[in-house]
Amino acid sequence: MxxxxxxxxxxxxxxxxxxxxxxxxxxxxxxxxxxxxxxxxxxxxxxxxxxxxxxxxxxxxxxxxxxxxxxxxxxxxxxxxxxxxxxxxxxxxxxxxxxxxxxxxxxxxxxxxxxxxxxxxxxxxxxxxxxxxxxxxxxxxxxxxxxxxxxxxxxxxxxxxxxxxxxxxxxxxxxxxxxxxxxxxxxxxxxxxxxxxxxxxxxxxxxxVNLDTYQPRTHDRIAATRRALGLDDHHIAIAFVGRIQPAKGPDTILKGIADLSRRRPELAGRLVPIFIGGPSNSDPYWLPKLAAELGLSDSAMFLDPRHGSALADLYGAVDMVAVPSHNESFGLVALEAQAGGTPVLATRTGGLTTAVADEYSGLLVDGHHPRRWANAIEALADNPSWRHRLGRGAREHSRGFxxxxxxxxxxxxxxxxxxxxxxxxxxxxxxx
CATH class of the missing domain: 3.40.50.2000 (Glycogen Phosphorylase B;)
Structure with missing residues (x-):
């Protein structure tokens, strides 16, 4: 040289x-x-x-x-x-x-x-x-x-x-x-x-995270997106965004809601799980079949992947975002959702413990037992004012990235x- x-x-x-x-x-x-x-x-x-x-x-x-x-x-x-x-x-x-x-x-x-x-x-x-x-x-x-x-x-x-x-x-x-x-x-x-x-x-x-794209939506825009999804004020929407594969744990959401329905059927009946993503090296019908087995086919939605402002609109329209991965080196979905002011439920694992500030921008859940996820979902579903506070913390936390x-x-x-x-x-x- x-x-x-x-x-x-x-x-x-x-x-x-x-x-x-x-x-x-x-x-x-x-x-x-x-x-x-x-x-x-x-x-x-x-x-x-x-x-x-x-x-x-x-x-x-x-x-x-x-x-x-x-x-x-x-x-x-x-x-x-x-x-x-x-x-x-x-x-x-x-x-x-x-x-x-x-x-x-x-x-x-x-x-x-x-x-x-x-x-x-x-x-x-x-x-x-x-x-x-x-x-x-x-x-x-x-x-x-x-x-x-x-x-x-x-x-x-x-x-x-x-x-x-x-x-x-x-x-x-x-x-x-x-x-x-x-x-x-x-x-x-x-x-x-x-x-x-x-x-x-x-x-x-x-x-x-792109803080310009993923930012809180106006009330009118939130209302329009919820209408397009068929949601009314009665519904409490939980979104999962990502590849539909076992490693990402989307089944955990369905199992948690099914567990909650046995104790709080009136609350579970208001919950709408929304899955945004496509199959990844797995049976493409795996998750819909599980929803049917658990009696949740009528409430669960399965949407194609989206990005940019369309995804940001969806983050703003739901009440919480779940990231139940079995392992994550970080978890960008958690950051995107929080940047839009939406609280996140995430597994206490890997980089998610950095991406989500427990009880400030969302909640961290230990493991994947359905009862633990049912309890976390119940805690946020029962308390709109707490969801609102966590949403403010979520936006603030995301500004560090x-x-x-x-x-x-x-x-x-x-x-x-x-x-x-x-x-x-x-x-x-x-x-x-």
């Missing part, structure tokens, strides 16, 4: 790797979720600060262009790797060689040292980032988003454990990455305890890493 490159600490261009899901995909179905939102919004904020961002993701349709610029300074590359359709993330390890080749082929058409660093998301991307970082001679930053060992320790009844190949892959990335990013301090501790990660190489970078703040922490982490790398190389050259 030339001395100019060896001593450079200026952040100009970043390559983001998101193999298994595109940041342009609709969250809430298939493999698309909070990670999509994270990658797209951080890329947007980095570009506002003058950093060029190139995102590499797997092509999933023949109609997708090889590259697309969703906004100035951000380019998404759709890399062909395996058949366009019919693959989920569990099938993708067999396509990592093809994906890596596509990424390296793109780099071959760029000037030497085009990117200053690689930031990979999820373990599949980390495997690609490992090869690319060595080939390009740049540092690798990695965010796991979820960890196999943590997921396996808190599986729902219907979940299959994460494979050993993923655990091995995560361990390899932990060992070789220049820097690891965790959403919360608890995730950093999990990286250390489960994978032996050096805490000195972990930076805490909490996700954010923004994508601008997330991008600022990313740039601080990147900059420190580049400076350390440059200093190390100066010391090495001096010894030589």
């Amino acid at each position: 030339s001395p100019r490159r060896r001593h450079n600490t200026q952040l100009r261009r970043v390559a983001l790797l998101s193999v298994h899901t595109s940041p342009l995909a609709q969250p809430g179905t298939g493999d698309a979720g909070g990670m999509n939102v994270y990658v797209l919004n951080t890329a947007k904020e980095l570009s506002k600060r003058g950093v060029e961002v190139d995102i590499f993701t797997r092509a999933t349709a023949s109609t997708q262009p090889l590259s697309h610029r969703p906004m100035p300074g951000v380019t998404v590359y759709h890399v062909p790797a395996g058949p366009y359709e019919g693959l989920n993330k569990n099938d993708l390890p067999s396509q990592l060689c093809a994906f890596t080749a596509g990424v390296l082929r793109t780099e071959a058409h760029r000037p030497e040292h085009h990117w200053d660093l690689i930031h990979s998301h999820y373990w599949l991307s980390g495997q690609v980032g490992w090869v690319a970082s060595e080939r390009w001679g740049v540092p690798l930053v990695h965010t796991f988003h979820t960890l196999a060992k943590v997921k396996n320790a808190s599986l729902s009844e219907d979940e299959t454990p994460e494979p050993q190949a993923r655990i091995i892959g995560e361990q390899q990335i932990t060992d070789i990455a220049t820097r690891l990013h965790a959403n919360t301090c608890s995730e950093a501790r999990e990286l250390h305890s489960h994978y032996g990660a050096d805490l000195q190489r972990i930076d805490i970078v909490p996700p954010g 923004s994508w601008s703040a997330t991008a600022g922490k990313l740039i601080d982490s990147y900059g420190e890493m580049l400076r350390e790398r440059a200093a190390s190389r100066v010391m090495t050259s001096d010894r030589l």
